[in-house]
Amino acid sequence: MAALTGIFLLFALMIVGAPIAIALLVSGGGGLYLVGGSQLLVGIISTTPMGSVQNYEFATVPMFILMANFIIASGVGDDMFRVAKVWMGRVPGGLAHATALTGAAFGAISGSSTAAAATLSATSIPGMLRQGYDVHLATGVVAISGTLAMLIPPSVAMIIYALLAEMSVGKMLIAGVVPGIIVVLTIIATVSFLVWRNPEHAPSGESYSILEKIKVLRSTWSFIVLFAMVTGVIYTGVATPTEASAFGSFGALILALVRKTPPKKLLQAFRHTVIASCMIGFIVVSALIFGYFLTMSQVTQGIINAVVGSGISPWSVIIFLVVMYIVLGFFMDIIAILILTIPLVHPLIVQLGFDPVWFAVITIVVCEMGMVTPPLGMNVFVISKATGIPVGTVFRGSFPHVIAHLIAVAILLAFPGLVMWLPNTMG
Structure with missing residues (x-):
């Protein structure tokens, strides 16, 4: 009875619009x-807040968020898009491909999906529309490329998952690298198909010489340094995720200062x-x-006993959970x-x-x-x-990428080694 009451109260509070942290806490x-009266309640509430945010690995959350904000303030997203644009040159749908690559690069040094979407909106959509790209193609590739920050390390979503499940943050972050590459290739393949079907939706871009392509690579130093300071040191075991997050935020600050970012933006x-x-900390404590x-x-x-004892095959449970997450994604934020x-x-x-x-x-x-x-x-x-x-226009542009994402999920389900190979080789 207590279980049903608590769960019913949670959904009732969410339906009336209560913040998720308040709904979980109440x-x-x-x-x-x-379940246990006031003594149990007071004991857990008095120890959980300090115990959860005192967790050594919880420090990665504010550090990576700070890193992302410094990167946004420095405007480094413009440089990454320019590099990808030059290298894509006259490839059909080149600017759209450049957007996907920029989303991957930005995700690899930020970890914030909404920040990536906002940055890509400012850097790539105007350029694509000026060149005559179809608005659905342009907005769709920006929307889906922004989500790469959720998967490619450093990912705040991955960290929260690891903290709530009491798993290794480092292993979780590194596990997102190969799937992130697969998703990037999926986005590029989807764009190629859309352009092949309607070539007029993506006019040919400007052609660049080999010398120009080599020169523009000088802008990639900031991305390479930050990526090495975070993902590189985690993978090699040189530093823990918490230490890597500190390195990354400090490196992003230095980058912002080198680029003469105004103090107001900092x-x-x-x-x-x-x-x-603070918002994430409150949510984690309530959770x-x-x-x-x-x-x-x-x-x-x-629930575990019911599922295990029902005789349902484990893979049927996996498929059910994937469908459940797809449906939940229609109505709820990932956190x-x-x-x-x-x-x-x-x-x-x-x-x-x-x-796991x-x-x-x-x-x-x-x-x-x-x-x-x-x-x-x-x-x-x-x-x-x-x-x-x-x-509505952006949603229609995103739909082909949703279908392609389902194919990518099927590949990752069928070949678990694609996910686990890199974390299993960590130093």
């Missing part, structure tokens, strides 16, 4: 009170980091309290999805004998689609606000 606290970066970090409630009320174990499902799904995946890191990556890739699907695709609204292009 429902989890109420459920704990019904102060805004600090301010935005504090606000975002842990709700997770304690699920554990104390035996909800998690009951809310992870917080609500990880306490239940992670133990189930472990019990069924699957690698592999399934975590699958989950993130599936949730990427939620960022570009109606009615609540966050990246779509960011792009619409930044460019003034109607939301």
Whole structure:
């Protein structure tokens, strides 16, 4: 009875529009009170906040957010797009391909999907539209390329997943590299198909000489340095994810200073980091309290026993969970999805004998689609606000990429080694 009451209260609060952190805190606290009375409730609430944010690896969250804000303030996204644009040259759909590559590069040094979408909106959409690109093609590739920051390290979504599931943050981050490359290739293949079908939607771009292509590579030094300071040191074992996040944020600050970023923008970066970090910290604390409630009320174990004892094949459960995440992505933000499902799904995946890191990556890739699907695709609204292009137009442009993403998910499901190879070779 206590379990049903707590879960019902959670969904009731979400339906009336309560913030996810408040909904989790109230429902989890109420459920704990019904399970063990005021003593249990007070004991957990008094220890969880300090215990969760004191976690050594939690420091990666504000550090990577700060890194992303410094990168945005420095305007390095313009350089990355220019490099990709020059190298794509007169390739059919070259600017769209350049956008996908820029999204991957920006994701590799930022970790923020909405920040990537906003940056790409400012750098690539105007250029594509001026060159005569179809608005659906232009906005669709920007929307989906922005989601790469959720998968390619350093990814805040990956870190939150690891913290909630008590998994290795370093292994989680590195596991996103190869799937990230696969998704980038999927986006490029989708653009190539769309351009092949309607060549007039992507007029040929400017041609560049080999010398010009080599010269423009000088702009990539900042990306290479930051990538090495974060993903490189994590993979080789030179530094922990927490230390790498500190290196990355410091490197991004130096980059911003070298590029003579105005002090006002740097102060805004600090301010935005504090606000975002506090919000995420509050959500994580509330999620842990709700997770304690699920554990104390035996909800998690009951679901695991029911699934294992039902005789359903493990792969049928995996397919069901993938479909569930696709549906949840239509209506919820990725952070809310992870917080609500990880306490239940992670133990189930472990019990069924699957690698939890592999399934975590699958989950993130599936949730990427939620960022570009109606009615609540966050990246779509960011792009619409930044460019003034109607939301419906951006959603229509994103649809072919959603279909292609499903193919990428099927590949990752069929070949788990693509996900686990790199983390299994970490230093």
